[in-house]
Amino acid sequence: MKKWILTLCLGAISSLALAEVIVTDATVREILPGRNMTAGYFSISNKNNVAAELTGASSPLFGSIELHRTSFKDGMMSMQQVESVVIKAGDQIHFLPGGLHLMMFDVKGSIKRGQQIPLRFTFKDGQSIEVQASVSAIASH
Numbered sequence: 001m002k003k004w005i006l007t008l009c010l011g012a013i014s015s016l017a018l019a020e021v022i023v024t025d026a027t028v029r030e031i032l033p034g035r036n037m038t039a040g041y042f043s044i045s046n047k048n049n050v051a052a053e054l055t056g057a058s059s060p061l062f063g064s065i066e067l068h069r070t071s072f073k074d075g076m077m078s079m080q081q082v083e084s085v086v087i088k089a090g091d092q093i094h095f096l097p098g099g100l101h102l103m104m105f106d107v108k109g110s111i112k113r114g115q116q117i118p119l120r121f122t123f124k125d126g127q128s129i130e131v132q133a134s135v136s137a138i139a140s141h
């Protein structure tokens with residue numbers, strides 16, 4: 001009987017589509033004096049055999065978080081909000097300064113270098129994963 005229950009549990013775990021989507025190296029840039037927004041970076045790996053679509057992120061320490069992409073056109077840097085980012089099966093995508101990033105608005109209180117802050121990533125299929133991001137100094141956006 002015990003073995004039967006265990007088998008059922010394993011079956012439930014492996015059917016979660018996001019069980020193998022992993023976020024690593026989550027970092028939030030420390031907030032410059034006089035600002036209330038910052039940027040966040042991370043790497044996301046999709047070890048599933050189906051694509052995953054990242055649609056947003058949230059944290060109890062920020063009022064709102066958007067997915068952004070920095071681009072360069074005619075020597076000018078600009079950034080646009082993106083609705084979602086698709087991570088193909090087997091792919092890894094890096095959110096890095098100068099490319100994709102999280103734009104984090106309306107910090108609540110103060111965050112300090114070295115602090116760990118919870119970040120929740122949400123996906124189009126309704127699932128989400130939470131990671132701890134470390135606050136660190138990153139020179140450029």
Ligand SMILES: [Cu+2]
Nearest residue numbers: 068079102103
């Ligand atoms: Cu931005």
